[in-house]
Amino acid sequence: MSRPTVVLLVEDNELNREMMVRRLGRAGLEVLTAGDGAQALSVMAAEQPAVVLMDMNLPVMDGWTACRRAREDEAIRHIPIIALTAHAMEVDRQNALEAGCDDYATKPVDFPGLLIKIEKLTRK
Amino acid sequence: MTGNPVPPAEGWGESMQQVIDILRQAFDARGGNLATQTRDDFDHLFSAAGRLEPMLASGGRAIDRHELMNVLAAVRGYAEMLREDIGTQHSDFSDMLSALLTAVQGAQGSNSEPSFSPNRVIQSEPGFILAVDDGQENRELVARNLSRLGHFVITAASGEEALKALEHSDVDVVLLDLIMPGMDGREVLHRIKEHPEWRATPVIVISGSQDMDGIIECIEAGADDYLFKPFNPVLLQARIKAGIERKRWHDREEQYRQQLERNEKFIRATFGRYLSDEIVTDILERPEGLQLGGDLCRVSILMSDIRSFTSLSEHLAPGEVVSMLNRYLGRMTDIIMAHHGTIDEFVGDAILAVFGAPLHRDDDADRAVSCALAMQAAMDEINALNEADGLPAISTGIAVNTGDVIAGNIGSEKRSKYGFVGHPMNVTSRIEDQCAGGEILISDSTLKSLQGEAELGRSQSINVKGIDETILIHELKGMSP
Numbered sequence: 364m365s366r367p368t369v370v371l372l373v374e375d376n377e378l379n380r381e382m383m384v385r386r387l388g389r390a391g392l393e394v395l396t397a398g399d400g401a402q403a404l405s406v407m408a409a410e411q412p413a414v415v416l417m418d419m420n421l422p423v424m425d426g427w428t429a430c431r432r433a434r435e436d437e438a439i440r441h442i443p444i445i446a447l448t449a450h451a452m453e454v455d456r457q458n459a460l461e462a463g464c465d466d467y468a469t470k471p472v473d474f475p476g477l478l479i480k481i482e483k484l485t486r487k
Numbered sequence: 488m489t490g491n492p493v494p495p496a497e498g499w500g501e502s503m504q505q506v507i508d509i510l511r512q513a514f515d516a517r518g519g520n521l522a523t524q525t526r527d528d529f530d531h532l533f534s535a536a537g538r539l540e541p542m543l544a545s546g547g548r549a550i551d552r553h554e555l556m557n558v559l560a561a562v563r564g565y566a567e568m569l570r571e572d573i574g575t576q577h578s579d580f581s582d583m584l585s586a587l588l589t590a591v592q593g594a595q596g597s598n599s600e601p602s603f604s605p606n607r608v609i610q611s612e613p614g615f616i617l618a619v620d621d622g623q624e625n626r627e628l629v630a631r632n633l634s635r636l637g638h639f640v641i642t643a644a645s646g647e648e649a650l651k652a653l654e655h656s657d658v659d660v661v662l663l664d665l666i667m668p669g670m671d672g673r674e675v676l677h678r679i680k681e682h683p684e685w686r687a688t689p690v691i692v693i694s695g696s697q698d699m700d701g702i703i704e705c706i707e708a709g710a711d712d713y714l715f716k717p718f719n720p721v722l723l724q725a726r727i728k729a730g731i732e733r734k735r736w737h738d739r740e741e742q743y744r745q746q747l748e749r750n751e752k753f754i755r756a757t758f759g760r761y762l763s764d765e766i767v768t769d770i771l772e773r774p775e776g777l778q779l780g781g782d783l784c785r786v787s788i789l790m791s792d793i794r795s796f797t798s799l800s801e802h803l804a805p806g807e808v809v810s811m812l813n814r815y816l817g818r819m820t821d822i823i824m825a826h827h828g829t830i831d832e833f834v835g836d837a838i839l840a841v842f843g844a845p846l847h848r849d850d851d852a853d854r855a856v857s858c859a860l861a862m863q864a865a866m867d868e869i870n871a872l873n874e875a876d877g878l879p880a881i882s883t884g885i886a887v888n889t890g891d892v893i894a895g896n897i898g899s900e901k902r903s904k905y906g907f908v909g910h911p912m913n914v915t916s917r918i919e920d921q922c923a924g925g926e927i928l929i930s931d932s933t934l935k936s937l938q939g940e941a942e943l944g945r946s947q948s949i950n951v952k953g954i955d956e957t958i959l960i961h962e963l964k965g966m967s968p
Contacts, residue, residue, distance in 0.1 A: 376557040376561075378535055378538065378558060378561040379564070382565055386567075472560070473716045474564070475623075475624065475625060476666065476695040479666060
């Protein structure tokens with residue numbers, strides 16, 4: 364059996380984080396977690412996950428900043444990031460893409476849709 | 488599109504608390520039958536829901552919106568996960584979970600579409616809905632939501648499945664997810680709108696991402712409406728209702744069109760064999776239709792007969808007789824139709840045609856006479872073909888007479904046909920008896936009705952059997968207008 368896809372979930376709300384970990388795990392993914400943007404960058408560098416699911420409203424370092432930093436860092440710039448944004452505003456989408464995210468999903472997350480996005484980004 | 492989050496719908500707290508309480512009671516009573524993992528998920532669900540209680544108890548005054556959205560997202564996630572696991576095994580639990588999800592959706596409001604009171608239900612005529620989505624839970628959610636309102640819902644998990652479903656059932660509305668692996672929603676939409684029978688079926692596209700450009704493209708490609716995920720159930724119902732109404736309207740229109748087409752086909756089938764296309768079209772286009780009573784009308788009657796056909800046919804095989812006759816009658820029919828004559832009947836090799844009914848024209852006699860000349864002229868060609876097939880040469884005699892006849896639907900209830908009766912019919916037959924092969928004889932009444940100049944041969948008077956009357960007839964050689 365091939366190694367399961369490793370996903371890094373960046374989410375500060377522990378209730379949601381726990382739920383997402385269970386749900387992603389149920390879908391056959393291995394899940395790492397981080398609670399803020401700075402942690403996310405160090406886990407990305409150390410564990411090299413296949414994809415990152417990044418909440419944008421994070422303490423310490425927010426998602427936008429974390430994305431831009433990730434794109435400037437040789438060691439992790441190749442890791443695809445899916446932004447999880449709170450609203451479906453066009454500006455949010457633009458901001459996420461400009462910050463270097465590869466895709467985005469609106470909260471509340473459509474889970475099957477999110478799995479497809481993960482699958483698309485990790486297939487390459 | 489508004490970007491501001493819309494506040495939760497009124498009264499969401501109570502309905503959600505109710506659903507959670509019922510679910511907890513059911514779990515306490517029957518949860519023992521569930522798998523360990525599922526029970527574990529239920530525990531998580533209840534502990535997340537427990538965070539809601541203080542917020543609900545505050546009556547909405549002290550709600551931290553950010554915290555509320557986080558809790559709702561967790562409740563929703565567990566509920567969705569549980570419903571996937573449970574599937575159809577424990578339908579009581581999955582129904583309760585669906586109710587909870589509806590309540591959560593009402594509380595979450597929507598970022599793109601106005602929210603509605605969760606208790607509001609759109610009443611609609613029941614329809615046959617095809618829901619296409621690769622996500623099982625989305626399909627189930629839609630199916631449950633719509634079948635509760637009396638719709639019949641079939642689901643498809645892929646574009647390919649959707650096309651198969653369309654082939655086998657008469658679908659009223661297609662609910663189409665755009666993003667699917669394999670054949671995606673856009674491709675399905677194109678296939679539907681290119682298909683002659685499906686193209687009128689309303690398609691509501693569902694987009695998971697808030698992608699307005701994509702939606703506009705779909706609407707240009709023929710989509711009738713759209714929804715963004717997660718969609719409000721009431722909005723879904725309203726759009727389905729509009730789709731069903733559109734489809735019903737189209738169906739009624741189509742039925743009416745087919746009825747008209749059937750009527751026209753019936754009229755063409757009934758009259759087409761006797762009347763030229765042009766006359767049938769004339770009749771169809773007259774709004775009052777054709778009055779099929781008995782009309783007295785002045786007509787020119789053409790009668791033709793192959794000379795000594797009976798004795799000729801005795802020397803031929805039945806198949807040869809039929810093929811020779813069909814060639815002859817086929818050619819003659821074409822010529823009569825071209826002259827706008829009405830073929831009354833064929834009797835063996837004899838043809839009876841009428842010019843001037845059901846539609847009168849001033850040149851009825853002229854057309855009858857030109858028709859007779861054209862028929863004689865065609866005989867050489869027919870005989871050349873006969874000779875090539877080893878069949879004997881034939882010759883025909885044609886009589887044309889003009890007079891008043893009764894035209895109408897003649898016969899009994901069960902069998903009737905448009906036909907003609909009257910003395911001039913019999914007279915024509917007597918004139919025809921006088922014809923030699925290759926000859927055309929016209930009555931004096933026809934001659935007097937002609938607008939053109941007839942070139943005549945000999946003239947003679949004949950006695951008509953049964954009637955004490957002599958009739959003047961003329962041999963016709965040709966005619967100039």
